[in-house]
Amino acid sequence: MKQKKENIADDKLVIAGHEFNSRFILGSGKFSLDLIKAAIETAGAEIITLALRRANTKTEYNILDFIPKNVTLLPNTSGARTAEEAVRIARLSRELGCGDFVKIEVINDSKYLLPNNYETVKATEILAKEGFVVMPYMYPDINIARDLVNAGAATIMPLAAPIGSNLGLLTKHFIKIIIDEIKLPVIVDAGIGSPAQACEIMQEGAAAVMINTAIATANDIKEMAEAFKLAIQAGRKAYLAGLGRVLNFKAEASSPLIDFLED
């Protein structure tokens, strides 16, 4: 596996010139408001995704009231079925005054929720030209990844498994191809179901992971958020440290082969 040269002493996640200490992006869906703040703080997440929906006058609180001030907001374009709809949602989200980051999510398959890669490229091109920091959610296809780079994406966000499934790294090999070939941060988003899976893909060189359902459906949300935080840190450290070689067809003794105690 090709390892990119990294400066271990100053290892920050850099997205379009913005620096982050945490490589843990937290989705805010499926949480009750009283738990979201605890989850964010325990996770140490510095980027949180949000969705844009019709406002409900009856609700007293808004999710923004529960997100710490230093956290970067990452609105998604969920609900968009075409590039045009994604662009509309992105512009509306930016008008709310929460920065230029946008996660492009274009889905017209309501059963498997797999993203439409072509519409995603189209939306990326339009929004990148308008100065958005575009983070496109995509089905891992190296050709589409290259198109997204050319379209001005700030990161590539390949899915591991269907949204909400907790199935884990089903697309691991194809994510690795993207990590090896693309210079932009590769952030694995959707389907990761356990801290071990998050650790594993970080170990392979992912720049960050996004987790939502795996924490929201855990028995203890706060504890699971912390487990993921530690796993992501461990995976990153292992990647930077450089994994040892694998021997496929023989063993190699770990203890000396001389000076045995024998008659």
Added chain:
Amino acid sequence: MKVNGKNITLTKSIILNDFLKKNDYNINRIVIELNGEIISKDKYNTVNLKDTDVMEVLSFVGGG
């Protein structure tokens, strides 16, 4: 007019800001799209709503 997909009867035109206040919207947490155009907050006190308008009032919620 239509607000968030629902039909509402406007007996007379009303300033957008007044409409939002009257309907308990938190102005700091919403964005407005009126007839397909995003309305910036500095225009809330000058835009007049009429019965043929189609408006979307949107805000952030939890999402993945």
